[in-house]
Amino acid sequence: MLLLVDAGNTRIKWALMQPARLGHAELGHWSGYGSVRNEDICQMADAIKGEDISRVLISNVAGAEMRAALERMALRALGMKPVPLTWFASQAELAGVRNGYRDPAQLGCDRFAALIGARALFPGVPLLVATCGTATTVDALDADGRFRGGMILPGLGLMASSLARNTAQLPQVPQYNVGAQPFADNTHDAIASGCIAAQAGAIGRALAAHAALLEEDAGRLQCILSGGAAGAISPHLPVVARQVDNLVLIGLQAVLTLTQSPC
Numbered sequence: 171m172l173l174l175v176d177a178g179n180t181r182i183k184w185a186l187m188q189p190a191r192l193g194h195a196e197l198g199h200w201s202g203y204g205s206v207r208n209e210d211i212c213q214m215a216d217a218i219k220g221e222d223i224s225r226v227l228i229s230n231v232a233g234a235e236m237r238a239a240l241e242r243m244a245l246r247a248l249g250m251k252p253v254p255l256t257w258f259a260s261q262a263e264l265a266g267v268r269n270g271y272r273d274p275a276q277l278g279c280d281r282f283a284a285l286i287g288a289r290a291l292f293p294g295v296p297l298l299v300a301t302c303g304t305a306t307t308v309d310a311l312d313a314d315g316r317f318r319g320g321m322i323l324p325g326l327g328l329m330a331s332s333l334a335r336n337t338a339q340l341p342q343v344p345q346y347n348v349g350a351q352p353f354a355d356n357t358h359d360a361i362a363s364g365c366i367a368a369q370a371g372a373i374g375r376a377l378a379a380h381a382a383l384l385e386e387d388a389g390r391l392q393c394i395l396s397g398g399a400a401g402a403i404s405p406h407l408p409v410v411a412r413q414v415d416n417l418v419l420i421g422l423q424a425v426l427t428l429t430q431s432p433c
């Protein structure tokens with residue numbers, strides 16, 4: 171079994187697939203998958219215990235402590251059998267994506283994997299890839315696989331919780347139900363409306379900027395949305411976006427499929 175792992179700053183997502191299915195299985199079609207909050211990593215060990223895992227490919231943007239926790243988790247889940255963990259890293263070019271960062275290694279490896287996944291799902295068209303997790307990242311990919319660069323802003327939950335944490339009178343909002351009316355008549359709805367507008371507005375501006383750069387190719391631009399807050403933001407975008415769950419894991423699957431090597 172292959173184990174793909176996406177450790178973000180809030181949640182760990184994983185997928186399991188048979189190595190023999192690489193290159194045959196559709197992207198995102200796995201024999202199992204799941205997610206836990208980072209602090210509940212032990213539950214992941216319980217979930218994958220007993221699986222005959224021969225290879226593990228991990229995207230981790232949650233730091234050195236998470237890396238050590240994943241190593242401990244793998245030992246616990248996989249027992250005494252030493253299974254090599256491969257840490258996915260951004261590089262200048264891989265699986266059809268050319269990394270436009272000045273220092274390619276500086277790009278979050280989850281963003282690089284998401285771009286690879288998006289291109290593998292929607293080849294040959296320009297894409298705007300918005301990943302709405304702890305942070306929201308909005309990345310521009312050309313039809314030929316050139317990643318032009320991107321934006322990073324606080325994610326929806328972080329934006330709302332920073333208001334609650336740093337003001338005397340603003341509460342933590344429990345949800346982001348925002349109707350067509352942007353101007354709310356109560357505090358909860360005003361926070362939800364403002365934070366959603368900031369997220370959707372940033373993605374909308376990025377779409378317009380990418381379209382301007384694409385010139386005659388702009389008509390083919392597709393917007394891809396992923397991450398835990400994608401469903402809350404999607405209805406407020408100026409275009410119909412394609413929502414793709416687990417895009418980072420799909421990218422890791424594409425890396426293994428397209429390169430036959432975990433880099």
Ligand SMILES: Nc1ncnc2c1ncn2[C@@H]1O[C@H](COP(=O)(O)OP(=O)(O)O)[C@@H](O)[C@H]1O
Pocket residue numbers: 177178179180181182302303304305325326327328346396397398399400402
């Ligand atoms: N129902 C929801 N509505 C809005 N945002 C949500 C919802 N569920 C999760 N989120 C947001 O998604 C984030 C977790 O998504 P995820 O993509 O797993 O993040 P990460 O990859 O950074 O760990 C949380 O920080 C939270 O802000």
Ligand SMILES: CC(C)(COP(=O)(O)O)[C@@H](O)C(=O)NCCC(=O)O
Pocket residue numbers: 177178179180231276277278279280281303304305306307322325
């Ligand atoms: C921007 C991020 C914090 C997003 O993390 P996430 O919201 O998925 O947990 C992560 O991709 C990261 O740490 N990036 C490194 C800097 C960069 O991409 O430029």
Ligand SMILES: [K+]
Pocket residue numbers: 301302303304305306307397
């Ligand atoms: K993100």
